[in-house]
Amino acid sequence: MKFNYSDPNRLAISNALIITAFAVIVNGLIFIFSPGKPALLLILPANLLIFGVSYLIFRYTLEKFIYEKIKIIYKTIRNLKLPKSADRTIMKVGTLDKVNQEVIEWSETKKMEIEELKKMAKYRREFLGNVSHELKTPIFNIQGYVLTLLDGGLEDTSINKEYLLRTEKSINRMIAIVEDLETISQLESSELQLIHSRFDILGLTREVIEFLEIKSKKKNKTICFGDNYEKPVFISADKERIRQVLINLIDNSIKYGNPENGRTKISFFDMDENILVEVTDNGSGIDVADLPRVFERFYRTDKGRSREQGGTGLGLAIVKHIIEAHDQTINVRSTPGIGTTFAFTVKKA
Ligand SMILES: Nc1ncnc2c1ncn2[C@@H]1O[C@H](COP(=O)(O)OP(=O)(O)OP(=O)(O)O)[C@@H](O)[C@H]1O
């Protein structure tokens, strides 16, 4: 007989049969050595009784032992405080095979959770490092200007105002970084509630272009629409957040676009339920290796140049958060030397 170690009932039967077989042999020997009618009459019921009793003892002790152990495992892996009544259910459903399966599944889940926690810890470390790194530059600049002013620069009319203006610029930079960080943390803790409204995205884009006009003129860049859009394009979204998205994308195209003959084109495409908005520039483009990473916090393709342009690398991370909070998508395509296109969708009103 093959033992099935995962089923206490069958194990008890097997053991009881072994005991009974042994008893049969003993009884047989007794009969051989003292043959007689009463002995013959007694052998069959006696063996049945031995089988029954040993089966019950085995079954009871096995179940008690195994399920006492299983109960602890169950309680641990399910992290449950089980009521007394649940014991019987465990006994019924909890054959060892099932417990084995559950323990494997449990360990897989735990493994995944640990990986996730490790990733989060690494991310937090990197994030803190990045934040302090970004804040260090303006802080050291301010320190330098103030020290120079204290060391007599204050009386020197050729530098005193200039240094104060630079100090103010560094302070503004710090404020911008802190504001971006605040937005990111709000978006990530999903505290930020979107305020949906129906508005014309063409009108909003015109406002943004106007807002960035001085900057673009200063850098000799032109901003235009991809077509003669006449009719308003109504969408349903959080207007101020979409404004933020447009400002960042157009601002990026001004900052990182073609330094000589920069041109930014904004186009709208009707896609049944959504409107696809594209912001295209004719700049130097983004390398294929950098492309998937530009939406990461603090990621800048050309660190030196980006910092010189006043970039922290948080803009696109915020943009992505905002678009995803709207349940929409954003992507980027770029050809080095030709230009970059950022495309995002918004819901039609
Ligand atoms: N249109 C573009 N052309 C080329 N590179 C770009 C373009 N837009 C973004 N990038 C690259 O992606 C990086 C990340 O952009 P992002 O907007 O997140 O940061 P930033 O503009 O440098 O700083 P911030 O927006 O926080 O002021 C930029 O630093 C730049 O290297």
Ligand SMILES: [Mg+2]
């Ligand atoms: Mg930016």
